[in-house]
Amino acid sequence: MTKLSVEHLLGIKYLKKQDIDLIFKTADHFKEVINRPIKKVPSLRDITIANLFFENSTRTKLSFELAEKRLSADVINFSSSQSSVTKGETLIDTVNNILAMKVDIIVMRHPNVGAGVFLSKHVNAKIINAGDGAHEHPTQALLDSYSIREKLGTLKGKKIVIIGDILHSRVALSNIYALQLQGAEVMVCGPTTLLPKYIASLGVKVETNIKKALQWCDVANVLRVQHERMDIKYFPSIREYTQLFGINLDLLKSLDKKIVIMHPGPINRGVEITSEVADSDQAIILNQVENGVAIRMAIIYLLAQQIRN
Amino acid sequence: MSRKILLNEKEINIILHRLACQLIENHDDFSETVLIGLQPRGVFFAQRLIALLKNEYAIKDIKYGQLDITFYRDDFRRREEPLQASESNINFIVEDKKVVFIDDVLFSGRSIRAALTAIQAYGRPSTIELMVLIDRRFSRNLPIQPNYKGRQVDVINAEKVKVSWKETDKKDTVYLVTETSKDQRPKSND
Numbered sequence: 001m002t003k004l005s006v007e008h009l010l011g012i013k014y015l016k017k018q019d020i021d022l023i024f025k026t027a028d029h030f031k032e033v034i035n036r037p038i039k040k041v042p043s044l045r046d047i048t049i050a051n052l053f054f055e056n057s058t059r060t061k062l063s064f065e066l067a068e069k070r071l072s073a074d075v076i077n078f079s080s081s082q083s084s085v086t087k088g089e090t091l092i093d094t095v096n097n098i099l100a101m102k103v104d105i106i107v108m109r110h111p112n113v114g115a116g117v118f119l120s121k122h123v124n125a126k127i128i129n130a131g132d133g134a135h136e137h138p139t140q141a142l143l144d145s146y147s148i149r150e151k152l153g154t155l156k157g158k159k160i161v162i163i164g165d166i167l168h169s170r171v172a173l174s175n176i177y178a179l180q181l182q183g184a185e186v187m188v189c190g191p192t193t194l195l196p197k198y199i200a201s202l203g204v205k206v207e208t209n210i211k212k213a214l215q216w217c218d219v220a221n222v223l224r225v226q227h228e229r230m231d232i233k234y235f236p237s238i239r240e241y242t243q244l245f246g247i248n249l250d251l252l253k254s255l256d257k258k259i260v261i262m263h264p265g266p267i268n269r270g271v272e273i274t275s276e277v278a279d280s281d282q283a284i285i286l287n288q289v290e291n292g293v294a295i296r297m298a299i300i301y302l303l304a305q306q307i308r309n
Numbered sequence: 310m311s312r313k314i315l316l317n318e319k320e321i322n323i324i325l326h327r328l329a330c331q332l333i334e335n336h337d338d339f340s341e342t343v344l345i346g347l348q349p350r351g352v353f354f355a356q357r358l359i360a361l362l363k364n365e366y367a368i369k370d371i372k373y374g375q376l377d378i379t380f381y382r383d384d385f386r387r388r389e390e391p392l393q394a395s396e397s398n399i400n401f402i403v404e405d406k407k408v409v410f411i412d413d414v415l416f417s418g419r420s421i422r423a424a425l426t427a428i429q430a431y432g433r434p435s436t437i438e439l440m441v442l443i444d445r446r447f448s449r450n451l452p453i454q455p456n457y458k459g460r461q462v463d464v465i466n467a468e469k470v471k472v473s474w475k476e477t478d479k480k481d482t483v484y485l486v487t488e489t490s491k492d493q494r495p496k497s498n499d
Binding site for chain 1 (some may be wrong): 347385390394429
């Protein structure tokens, strides 16, 4: 396969296994590019990309912006906090105004589920979902899978556990779809209150004992507790969460094998993961960040390929 | 589709020896020279030439890399078929080196234009030369000419020059292929 089967990247749910293979193959080339002395290629010099962030982001926004610039695209940035959204403008009006400035691709993060799908139906541009509420975060899932593949060679038959706040996590859902598509086994682990009620219907194992979960897995993807999305108390205290679900060096040493530790960031050091674990050789957290740029370059490049003047 | 042989195995072998000698004439012991095979088809030619330089002419240390120009092409979003990248493999800097690009067929010159930009990502070479096995005269879109050429041919745009190598196609041969398709512009040899 040489082109994507989708016109936008709205979620992993819409992708096929071949799409993921193509994205990874293209990302391999871009990973080589970003390790050259001059890390830029001119492919997208006539493409303009708008990064619309209606929700806070550091890493994803930087990673997208860097990917776009490495491909020589023109980039405009928009953050809702400094814009007319606070004056009451609707999403479509905001985006249409930006499109009137001749933008080809929109990268959007939005607090509402389905914002990307909605936009793709109403505006004439390629949409890349950079996170919509607690729904999907496809580029994060792709870079996670890519990083596992890089470390372990393949995802087929590998056992991945996603630990922590599954309920509020868009990373978890996209990861579950992506990992299953590539033949990995997935388990979720966390306090019962932070596991969605019907999560098992997605075909994942559910575990509430961290030791058992780590013993089972090859890779542990540790998520952040999203305090900002919690409207009620889901667990008694952070201290208790750390005691029951926090990953520390002693816990890792007590296992029979050496597992791979991942974290999509930002890390709450000392809460879901200790500093020793985050900085250990088992953690591939910084590889994930590097791969994020290559994966995003690949996605932008493959979508831009479909744009005709 | 009709196929005519332009060069047979023996002729290719003679040309390879001649090109190797021409390179030695200009590059001495190759200490300041790097050879760059252009992906995808130029690398077979380059590897063959390097094997010859090493085995027959006792040039010991040859710096060699493979350059992919996909992301530097000027026809991105202008083709029906998407572009497919190959691997770039240059693990050294070309700063102040004498670079020789090696490709199988020179047609429009657009690939070489892309390669001239692409190589800059690895430094600023002191000179860049171009070696091609087949030079399709009269079909150039850009002011680019080879420094070393195996054979110059005059063919019309509807015809395609196909280079086969033992490594991939069992036989060393250069064919002239006349296709009767609507798309008159050869795809892989530019």
